[in-house]
Amino acid sequence: MPAHPHSHLPGPVQEAPSDGDDRRFSWYAGDHHIHTTFSRDAMYTIDDQVRRGQECGLDWMVITDHGGPDHQKLSVARQAPEIAAARERYSPLVFQGLEWNIPGAEHATVIVPPHERTVPFLEEFERRWDGDILAAASNPAGPRLLRHSTEGGELARRLGLEALAWMCAELERGTVDTALVLGNHPMRTGRLDPSRIRQWRDAAPGVFVGWEGAPGHQAAALPEPYSRARGRGQYDEFPGPLSFPGYDVDQYRTWGGFDAATARVGGLWDSLLAEGLPWWITANSDNHFDHMDTVVVGEPSRAFYEEHGHRGVPVQTGTPQHGYVDFAPGFYSRTYVGAQSRDHRAVMAALRTGRVFVTHGGLLDAIEARVRPGTGPGASGPGVTFGSRLRIDRGDDVHVELLLDPASVPNGAGEVPRVARIDVIAGTVTGRVADADADLFEAPGTRVVETFEVPARARGRQRFEFVLRGVADPLYLRFRASDGRHCRDDGHPLVDVIGDSDPWDDLWCYTNPVFVDVG
CATH class of the missing domain: 2.60.40 (Immunoglobulin-like)
Incomplete structure (x- = not known):
C-alpha cells in the first residue's frame, strides 16, 4: 500500500519546564485500540498499522485484535513474531494486547508489555474469560447471552469480576510483571450500568484504570456517499429493554466526538471523580478500515479465518471504499502520556497514574x-x-x-x-x-x-x-x-x-x- 498521505503530523512533544519545575517527563502520543488482519472484521497487517502509526507521529501503539475462539487458538501466538518484527523495523513502542469481550458487557483493551510470558498470559486469559468463548461453551447452539448482552445477568457480571480477580492473582504470582485494562466505547449501547464500572475499578485497582473518553470510528457520521451516515463513533443506538434505564437518548451519542459519560459536565465520569476515584480517559482510533481507502480484505471468508487466524493481506482495488469509517492510528485521535522515559513500562506507568491528555484532529x-x-x-x-x-x-x-x-x-x-x-x-x-x-x-x-x-x-x-x-x-x-x-x-x-x-x-x-x- 502507498505511504500514508499525511506524514507531517508532530512527533513526541518534549517537556519545556517552567521556572522552578524540576520534574522530568515528556509527552508521548499513542493509541491503545488498533485492529489488524488478526481480527475477524479488520484487514491491515501489523506491519501496515505500525508503519502508518509512525508516519502519523505516534510514539507507542497497542495491537488489540478481537478476542474469541479462533483468535485464542491461533492468532495470539501468530501475532507475536510479526509484532517483534515491527518493533525492529519502526520507531513506535509496540504492545501486544487484546480487545476483551467482557462477559455480559462491552469491550476493553488489555495491555501487556513485552515479556517472555506475554503470549501464554494472553492466551490463558482469553481462553478462561472472553465473553465470546464463554458464550459458545455455555450455549453452542443458541443465543450467546454472555457476550455483550445484559441478558447474561448476574452470572455474566460475576464472570467479569472473576476475570479481573484472576488477572490480579497472575500479576501477584509474577506470570507477567504488569498489565492494564481500559474500557472501550463505554456508552455506545447504553447497557453498561454505573455500578458495574465501580465494581470493575474496585476489583482491580491499578489494573482496570479507565475508559475511552472518545471512541474511534470518528468518520462514521460523515454523510453518504462518503461514509455510512451513522453516529459519530458509531454511537447511534437507542434505549431498549436491555438498556440501563437511567440514561436518556443523548447518553447514546457522542458530544463533540467524545463519549457522553466523559463530555457531560456533572455526568458519569464526574460522579466517579466526585467519589475521589482515580478513573482516567483516553482517545483512540479503533482502526479497522481507513475512511476512503482503496484496499479491501484479502481473504474475507470465515473459513479462512478459522483455519489461519487472520484474513490475509489487503488487496488494492484503486477505488475508494465508501463504507469505511476510521482514521489511521494517530491521524485524528491521540492519547498523550507523560512518561519519565521512552519505554513500554514507563508508558504503562503514565497510563496507570493518569498523566494523560487526549486530542482530536491535532487541535x-x-x-x-x-x-x-x-x-x-x-x-x-x-x-x-x-x-x-x-x-x-x-x-x-x-x-x-x-x-x-x-x-x-x-x-x-x-x-x-x-x-x-x-x-x-x-x-x-x-x-x-x-x-x-x-x-x-x-x-x-x-x-x-x-x-x-x-x-x-x-x-x-x-x-x-x-x-x-x-x-x-x-x-x-x-x-x-x-x-x-x-x-x-x-x-x-x-x-x-x-x-x-x-x-x-x-x-x-x-x-x-x-x-x-x-x-
Whole structure:
C-alpha cells in the first residue's frame, strides 16, 4: 500500500519546564485500540498499522485484535513474531494486547508489555474469560447471552469480576510483571450500568484504570456517499429493554466526538471523580478500515479465518471504499502520556497514574496544568499535573497555571487548528458512597469555574493562571479545550448529529483531573 498521505503530523512533544519545575517527563502520543488482519472484521497487517502509526507521529501503539475462539487458538501466538518484527523495523513502542469481550458487557483493551510470558498470559486469559468463548461453551447452539448482552445477568457480571480477580492473582504470582485494562466505547449501547464500572475499578485497582473518553470510528457520521451516515463513533443506538434505564437518548451519542459519560459536565465520569476515584480517559482510533481507502480484505471468508487466524493481506482495488469509517492510528485521535522515559513500562506507568491528555484532529501540540498551593509569587514548588494529588491545609489558596502549546503543523484536513477557549471544570470530592453498588451517574455540583479565551494569533507557548481562594473542601480540577466552532453559548459541546457530523470541524481536547486533598 502507498505511504500514508499525511506524514507531517508532530512527533513526541518534549517537556519545556517552567521556572522552578524540576520534574522530568515528556509527552508521548499513542493509541491503545488498533485492529489488524488478526481480527475477524479488520484487514491491515501489523506491519501496515505500525508503519502508518509512525508516519502519523505516534510514539507507542497497542495491537488489540478481537478476542474469541479462533483468535485464542491461533492468532495470539501468530501475532507475536510479526509484532517483534515491527518493533525492529519502526520507531513506535509496540504492545501486544487484546480487545476483551467482557462477559455480559462491552469491550476493553488489555495491555501487556513485552515479556517472555506475554503470549501464554494472553492466551490463558482469553481462553478462561472472553465473553465470546464463554458464550459458545455455555450455549453452542443458541443465543450467546454472555457476550455483550445484559441478558447474561448476574452470572455474566460475576464472570467479569472473576476475570479481573484472576488477572490480579497472575500479576501477584509474577506470570507477567504488569498489565492494564481500559474500557472501550463505554456508552455506545447504553447497557453498561454505573455500578458495574465501580465494581470493575474496585476489583482491580491499578489494573482496570479507565475508559475511552472518545471512541474511534470518528468518520462514521460523515454523510453518504462518503461514509455510512451513522453516529459519530458509531454511537447511534437507542434505549431498549436491555438498556440501563437511567440514561436518556443523548447518553447514546457522542458530544463533540467524545463519549457522553466523559463530555457531560456533572455526568458519569464526574460522579466517579466526585467519589475521589482515580478513573482516567483516553482517545483512540479503533482502526479497522481507513475512511476512503482503496484496499479491501484479502481473504474475507470465515473459513479462512478459522483455519489461519487472520484474513490475509489487503488487496488494492484503486477505488475508494465508501463504507469505511476510521482514521489511521494517530491521524485524528491521540492519547498523550507523560512518561519519565521512552519505554513500554514507563508508558504503562503514565497510563496507570493518569498523566494523560487526549486530542482530536491535532487541535494542539501540548497542554499541561501545574497546580500549587499558594497565590501568585507565593505559590510554591513545581506543582502537580494531570492524574496527581495536591495536599493543602484547609483554607489555603490553590494556584492553577495552564500551559498551552498551540498546533504548529497542518492536520489531516490540511489546516492548522486553533484553540478558541479553555475551560476549567471543578467538582467537590464528597467521598465514596455507602452503597458501592449504587447506580450513580451524576455529580450536580460539578461546573465550569473559569474560561480562558485564546488569542486568535497566539503563537508559541501560552500561559493562563487563576486562583481558587480559601479552599475548604476536597475537590478535583479537569480541563478541556475546543476550537469553538460547534458548541453551546456556554461552551459545552453539542450532541453530534447522526449522519451529518464532520469530525474535522469540531475539535476538542480533554485532560485527566488533578485532585486537591484538604487536611
